[in-house]
Amino acid sequence: MDAIGEQFGFHALHGVIQSVRSADRNAEPGFGAADEFWAEGRSASAYVIGVRIRRHIMTTPAHAGRMLFVNMPVADVERSRGFFGGLGFGFDPRFSDGSAACMPVGEQAFVMLLGREKFAEFAKLPVADARTHTLALYCFSVGSRAEVDTVVEAALGAGGTEADGPEDHGFMYARSFYDLDGHGWQVMWMDPSAMPTEDAAS
Structure with a gap:
């Protein structure tokens, strides 16, 4: 040695x-x-x-200050701002302009809505159409079961389409929709304290 x-x-x-x-x-x-x-x-x-x-x-556990940015292509940035604004989301003007909108979804988590041309500047591969190819599936939590329905109904009312029926597992409730560009979103509520235990499952 x-x-x-x-x-x-x-x-x-x-x-x-x-x-x-x-x-x-x-x-x-x-x-x-x-x-x-x-x-x-x-x-x-x-x-x-x-x-x-x-x-x-x-393998060090994620620290509280870590930031997450998820970038997704959209056909019309202003149209997408209006759609997600109608669901209750806000936007950070420091990182937004005509080609991009920074949408905070948590204390340190953000979704960057990028115009397709801007997105293509960063992508190394051809940009797929979310209406015909699945790029990714996005999920965010809300504070109650009722809020799941409120948010999804707002999405449908703003031009989104329902992806599938509600998922109700008792301790967790979720519904899904496609946004104006075809990206799939799930809105979920969960009560970890109500999750079934191994003893109950057996």
């Missing part, structure tokens, strides 16, 4: 982090950086340390 493998301490870890970062200065240690580190001919034990660092970082 070489020296770095024997000295699995702070200084060794620091050295590996610096080596990985020098291999890919545009990224934190991860799969890509670790692969480059290995390809450069470094020791196997150093590579293992790099992988251990990466795994530790990636």
